[in-house]
Amino acid sequence: MSRPTPIDAYPTATSNLQADTENILQDHVPLEGGGGGCVLHKNRHLELLVRNLAQGFPARYVSQDASQPWLMFWTLQSFSALQIAIDPDTKQRAIDTIMQWQHPDGGFGGGSGQAAHLLPTYAAVCSLAIVGRHGPGGGWDQIDRCVMRLYRFDLYPMRRRDKLYKWYLSLKQPDGSFIVSNHGEVDVRGIYCLLVVALILDIMTPELVNGTPAFIASCQTYEGGFSSASHPHIFDGILAAQRPSLGEAHGGYTFCALASWVLLQPYISAGEDAPRVDVRRLLRWLVNMQGLEIELGGFKGRTNKLVDGCYSWWVGGAFALLEALGVSPHVPAPASAHEGETAKPAESGWNDADDSFFNRHALQEFILFAGQHPAGGLRDKPPKNPDAYHTAYCISGLSAAQHRVYPSPARREVVRAAWEGEDGVRAAAFAEALCWTEEDGGSYIVGSAANRVNATHPLFNLTITHAEGIMAHFYKQTVPKRPPKPSH
Template identity: 30%
Template sequence: MERYRFKNDGLATDTSMSQEECESGCSLFFFPLLELPLHQQLQLQQLSFINTDLEPLLMREKHLWMPVDHGSSTGFFTLWIYWTHLPEEETARVIGTLKPFWNNDHEGGFGGGPKQLGHTATNYASCLTLALLGTSEAWEAVDRQKLYRFFLARKYATSGAFTAHDGGEADVRVTYCVISIASLHTRVVLVVNQRTKLTVDTHSVPLQHSTFSKQLIRFATYLSLLHWLANRQMPFEGGYQGRTNKLVDGCYSFWQGAVPALLAQVVRQRYGDEVPYQCHQENLQRYILLCGQEITGGLRDKPGKPRDHYHSCYCLSGLSVAQHGDGRGEPVVYGDVSNLMKPTHPAYNIGYDKAMKTIEYFKTKGPFQPE
C-alpha cells in the first residue's frame, strides 16, 4: 500500500501535511492482522471487531445501542428520528410526534420541532422517516398540496435555486433535499418543473459547500462526472474526500459513493446505455469497517474524530451502496459474510423496498394537480 501514499514532490504545505497525518492515522488500522501478537488478535475478537479468521466485522449491535446525546441540537430533532431505529410498534407514536412539526404559521414545511420554521433539511428528514414507516397513515401525514407550496416558496424565480428556509441560504444541498422529496412523492416534482421552469444553475448559486456529489440531480456530462468522482476516492485510505485537496471523510461514503451507482442506473433506465460503475467497492468497505467504526459503537469521520449519528448514518449507507454497487450482479462483501447489509436507495437513502412502496402509493392517487 505504500505506493499509494500521498507524495508532496518535495514541497510541504498545510494541505500536504494534513494529508500525510491523516494517512498515518489510517495506516494504524491497516496493519496486517496476522502480524499482531496473539493476545491482541484475541482482544479484537472479544470486542467483535474481527472474526476468528481475522476478518473485519460490522459491529451491528454496538451501533444500534450507541448512546444518544442530543445536546443543543433540538432544532434538528427530525434528523435524530430519521437516524434512529424505528420499531414497528412505535409507528403511531412517531407519526404523532412528527405531525406537529409541520409549520402552518408561515410557508409550511416540517421544522425541527413544534412551532419551528419549516426547513428543507428537516422536511427531508421528516418525509424520509414517514416513508420508512411505510404505512398509509404515515404517507398521508404528508400533504402534497402543502408540500408543493412549501417548495415553491423556497424557489428563486430567476436562478431556479432553492433556499433552505424563509430568508435562508441557497446551495445545491437544498436543491437535493427538494428534488429528492418531491420525486419520492410521485408527480409533485413534475409539476414543480412545468410550472416554475426549474433549472439547476450551480454557477448562479454561491457554493458555500462545494461538495459536488450533492448535485445528484445534475447529469450533464456523465464521463466527466465519473472521472471527477473516481478521483475523489482516496488511493491510500479507500474512502472518499468531499472535494479536491480535502481529507477523507466517512460521510462521503454515501454522498460521493452513491453517485456512481445512481448514474449507472439512470443512464441505463433513461437511455439504454451503459456507463462503468466507478468505485473500488472493497477499498471503500475496508475504510468504513477499519477506520470508521468506533470500538464501543457508532461510526465517525476518520480515526481521531468522535463518533456521531450523522456519520453513523452515512457511513452505514455508504457501506450498503459499496456492497450492492449499481444493483447488477452479486453483492461484493469485504470482511465477514455477516457484514452484508440490505440495499439502500442511492437517491433517497432509505431501503429500496420502502422507497418503491412510497412511490407506488402516491402513483395510485393519480396525477398531482396543484390547487
C-alpha cells in the same frame, strides 16, 4: 507499506495534515492474520442507535436542535440498512414525534414550533417512509389531510391542493433554484430535498421544476464536481446560461446535484438549448475523490482534502446514479457532447466482483477499519468520535460498496405496464424512480457474510421496499411484486 502521497520536497499545511492522517489510518490496518478488523460490529452500533432513539441524544446535540428530523432519519435509516425491524410501539412514537414537526402552513420544521425548511422536510418524509403507514395515526394520511392534498385530487377540488406545494412555489427563485426557507439561502442540498419529497408525494409538476435543470447544470465547476450554488448573472433582463459557481466542487453538493439531475430527467425537454452536464468530467472528479491505498481507499469531499467516512455515501453512492445517465463501467459512455440523454445501459452481468468505477473492496475496508468506533457508532475517521450523521452515511456508503443497484430496463417496463391512469410524465417519473433494482449476484462483501447490510435506493437513501411502499400509496398505484431472489 503503501506509498505516501508525494510531497515533492515541498511541504505545506495541506501536505502536513495529509501525512499525519495517513499515519493515523495506517495504524488502523489490522495486523496480518488478525481477521477481527474485518468485522462490522453490528451489535455495538445497534446499541448506540437504540440508546439514542429510546433515551435520547446527549446535550452536545443541542447544535442539531434545528435538525431533529435528521437525527430521526439517520437513526431509522441506519436500522433499516442494518436489517433491523422496528416494533409497532416505537414506530407509533416515531410517527407521533414526526408529525409534531409539521408546520401549519406546509412542510416540516427542524423541531416543534420551528419554521418549515426544505431539509427537515426531506428527513421527516423519508422517516415516514420507514415508519409510517396509511390510515388514522399512520402519518401518511395526516400529511395528506393537514398539508398535502394533491394526491387526493380525485376527491378534492384542485383549489384545495396542498399547502406543501404552495409553500414550495413560494421558495422558487427566478433562476430555477429554491431558497431553503423563508428569507433562507439557496443551495443544491435544498433542491435535492425538495425534489425527493415532491417525487415521493406525487406533487412534482413541470411548473414546479421549470428552470431547475439549468440551475443544477450551472453548479458544475471546472473540476467536474458540483458547488453549493451558482450566482444568477442577468444581462438586459435575461438570465445568462453561464453562471459562476459559488464554492468549489464538493462531495455533498455533487451528490445532491447529480441526484437532482437524474430526478429531473423526465422533465427536461431535448433541444439545442437544453441544459447540459458534462458527465465525463463528473466521472473523472468522482473517481479522483477516492483516497490512495495509504488512506485505505476512503473518499474525500474535495480535491486535496482528507478522507471522511460520510463521503462513502455522498461520493461512493454517486456512481450508481451515473448509470441512470447511461454511464456504466460495462458500457462505454456516449462519445458525443449529448451527455445524459436517452442512452440506457443494457441488462448486464456482474461477474467480476470488483467491477465498478471505484474500488469497492478498499472502501469497505476503510469503513470497517477506520470508520467504526470501538465503542459503537461510526465516524469521520480516527481519532474522531462517532455521531448520528456519520453512522448513517458510513453504513449507507458500505451498502453502496457492497451492492450494485441499477436502473433496470426490464423493471421499468414492468412498472410502466402496471400503471393505472393517464400515461404521461407522471407515469414516467414513477417508473424511473422505481426501476432501481438490486442486481442478483452483484453483491461483493468484504469480510464474512454477516457484514452484509441492506441495499439502499440510490436516489432516496431508503431501502427499495420503503421507497416502493410510500410511492405506491401516494400515487395510488400497485407496484408489481419483484421476482423472489434465487438462493445463492
